[in-house]
Amino acid sequence: MDGNLMKLDNRAEGPGFARRRLALGATAVVMGVTAVLGSGLTTAASAADGAQPTGIILGVGADESQRVVSWYSSANTAQVVQVAPASKLVNGKFPADAVTFPATVAANTVNGGYNGHATIDGLKQNTAYSYRVGADGSWSTTYSFKTQDFNGNNLDFLFFGDPQIGSSGDVAKDGAGWDDTLNVALAANPNAELLVSGGDQVESANNEPQWNAFLAPDKLRQYPWAATIGNHDVGGKAYEQHFWTPNTDRSAPYYNGAAATRSGGDYWYMYKNVLFIDINSNAYASGSDAAHIGYITDVVKKHGADAKHTVLVYHHSIYSPADHANDSDNKQRRQDFPTAFSRLGVDLVLQGHDHSYSRSYVIKNGQKANKGEQPGAAQVSKGPGGVIYVTANSASGSKYYDLTAPDTTKDPNYGPDPLNPKSHWANSVENQEHVRTYVRVQVRGNKLVVENIRSGTCAAPNAAVELGKVSWCGPGNGTGAAPAVGSTVDKVVIHSNGTDKGKADEAKPATTEADWLQ
Template identity: 70%
Template sequence: MRPKHSAGAHGPLRRRAAASATAASLGLIMALGGGLASPAAAADTATLSGIVLGVGADETQRTVTWYSSADTAQKIQVAPTSRVTGGAFPADAATFDALGAANIATSGGYNRHATITGLQENTAYSYRVGGEGNWSTAYTFRTQDFEGPYDFLFLGDPQIGSSGDIAKDQAGWQDTLDVATRANPDTELLVSGGDQVETANTESQWNAFLAPDQLRQYPWAATIGNHDVGGKAYEQHFSTPNTDRSGAYYSNGNPASNTSGGDYWYIYKDVLFIDLNSNSYATTQGGGGDEAHTKYVSDVIEQHGSEAKWKVLVYHHAIYSPASHAKDSDNKKRRVDFPTTFSKLGVDLVLQGHDHSYSRSYLVKNGEKADKNEQPGAADVYPGPGGVLYVTANSASGSKYYDITAPDSSGTSGAGNGADPLNPKNYWYNSVQNQEHVRTYVKVQVRNDKLVVENLRSGTCAAPNSEVEHGLSCTNTASGQPVGSVVDKVSVHPYHGDGQSLQVNVPDPAPGEFGWTIDGYNGLVDLGTAKERDGDHFTAAGKINPILVSDTRRTLSPWSVSADVSDFKDAAKTFSGAYLGWTPYLLDAGAGAKAGASVASGYDDQGKGLSVSRGLGSADQGHARGKARLGADLDLKIPDSVRKGGYRATLTITALSS
């Protein structure tokens, strides 16, 4: 910043430049990548499609994945949106080289992915993919505070193509994202419940799923569903952070086969997310089964659990759901294999899909209802040690709904599907069950002292609602249950043990300020009456009004104060400011201040004197915080050809800080 003040003005003035207001720059590190074959064609021959923004390892990262028609070297280009003018990215925009490989034959072409790193908080970014001469359309996303509360959205089973009508399924999916992001524009993540498409390798379904621009504006945290797993298209379309693609996390144990797999984790602010490929559940399939997943979750929480306040698991196959899949043998197996480990590890919330209906469990501990007195639909729940909440999302697209099924007599713990004694129409494990044949999504509010989980309607019986449009009945009443209305809401309050938990929010330290002012009254600097010297010139002398500099910034950034003088004028008469020189000095040392160099009058050296900017004082990076007073002796020498008069000039003082 360049605060300026003219010394010819009257009265004390003050100018400050806050450290946080300096010109921003994009602090990204180029991630060099290899693995691409020698380009088979120039970058400008590639058609780029299927661009999707994904989560990174933390809030400072994003991944981007896309398809290319040609096997060329490609990259992501990123810059703050404020520096992109008329679609032109700045010359110093950050770039990140892409990795990739050939797609399977049914997809055709190639896939590319890269990770953007070094993002700054509260910044809008623009990005594009490709290369010189062949860039994609530019898209934008926005980071927010890297600490503190935030919201994310959980979206169940779009399963584009499931109704047999891709266009109608896409319309419902698009409308849910429109409704959800319009109501929650500051949401920070879109979390998948799996089953992005109906048929794993059908690219027309993937194109419809990826059509909404929200998938290029908000990071998508992908989850593998049973309809995604039977091909490589899922892995081609999504790059996920910290992913273990060992054979144990593939249902058939073979990562090289035409299937997708892998478990992954990431930390976003105060939440540790762990995402599992629940398609691999039995070792008889060839993979590591549920045992491999529980070990993976245990290892991740042991290594990273202390880095986050909340632990959230995500996988596709709901183990506590209310509809057609509730009694499936594979889900009953998971219902035995998972809960005890999750309770022992202190998991707070489990997000699931697959059953195309909504449910919210009671708090479950070690495979049993944690508190027999917890009431159905309770607005607040208080997990004791080991209490875990399980949520199943309904369809976000309307492509398929499953009706709620009735409990049986198989028991009220473990793999059982018995009735809830407090609400016999529900399964023993579910506090809330809902199916209206309307699209919904789940909003999760992450707060310091609770998680707030809401199921919200994104549609009614009216179109777009593909399965209803194809003849399915609908029980929603638009007048009483409109778009945006709440199906269910619960606040999960953390368990603090027997002691009293204390919390304090520590904000970012105040950045401090750099400022300067005229010290005291800014009176006219009177050089008096010039005296003739040596019969050929006049001289005059004086002192500037002292400049008080204060720098309390934590960044200890460099600063400088300089000045330049206008021409001296008396009506139409004038002489150059170059005839004024000075000798700066420190009246009071501090803030790392150093006096500027002496500048001779232009009369002595035929130079420019103070007619150009000259340093009065400065400090280097890393200087001490504090105050300094700067002064300078003025030396005016003018030729005796200057006509008689009372001349005035303006000394303009400029402060620079970074």
């Protein structure tokens, strides 16, 4: 554990609680003067100008006992996150023994202010916590979150595709759809433990009004957001100034663009028995795909044995069902990634970018593993090397892409499915109704249950429909009425025996991109 990270609870931890201590990608250091209170507690000096923090978001930590809080500030002062069990607050007032976690504060390249982040560590399971950001005299609003059982085999998390606030041309309408999806999803799944991003939080990387609309929902301060960088988040530093992620490698191969605008990196975290690895798929040329594979390989070799499932997250869907199906960069990734992912024992790949929904067949080494698997099968057994790829539809309704027919003139290796020629060969399900959806993933022992759920209808808030960006809405290209909010588009139970966990292909270690493709 990094010596600069304070514990919320300094007492001895139970064996299940202390099974891991994972270092964050950067240490939490105090910027400015702090006063020591004893028992490992500190408080920041009062902020000089009384400016309150803005853009606060709760992020995922290195494991279930951590959270990362990120925010913006107009002041370069000593700032902290103050935390206490919610039961100890009296009339909204924090107790004298509330713990503070010092922040790293740096100059903000976007708006001339500052950005800060701090890591809350030592959280106890099954506990509700309250927290606030800032310093004496300039505290933020108090927010709350809760932890759940750290030792069980069950985990529910939600995956959201491309809010891309601003892409409809109306930031307010896009923000309304995004806020509604979060409210609908978390009302239906209050015990979800993670909110996982598919990337493209905003339309324009350095547009702070778009970021403000994305960050407006209070649910993003109550549930940890596991950020993913999309192509619309690239082009400035706003992405990583808004989101600080654990175990992050920000070396050149994992970035995209000129040094002044690089943002992102590859990162990983372990939550219960699931190893999550998130890569910056914007960086794919000049050997970057090989670097990503090397990063994933290293993480799996070091930590995969501790996981029952490995979930990989990135933005660009390699088995795209819509407009991006045959983009040159996606064709390259289809060559570079699938065999490596099978060898590394990846179970589930979550992707965005194409603003439509798809769920693949079980894919092994870039091929359909079982030729007899039927389209839309409700249950599949993936076996060693089998991978399911999911593409998320728009979570905000700001932009939808219509499904495209397989076109072998653009990519001869991405043709029609013999069992369903309207779909691409890799995909068991392809869907677009021009309604907002989100993906729920339930981990149940050796099973993964993946479900695409409607969070809206054709009615507002649905910016692309409201503004006439699309000409129809509903199933069957608008021939059917939009089903109710909360109804299921697609559901599959994935059975895995876990025998391929924790190791890369030891018999034939791969050191270069070419090795993986053999």
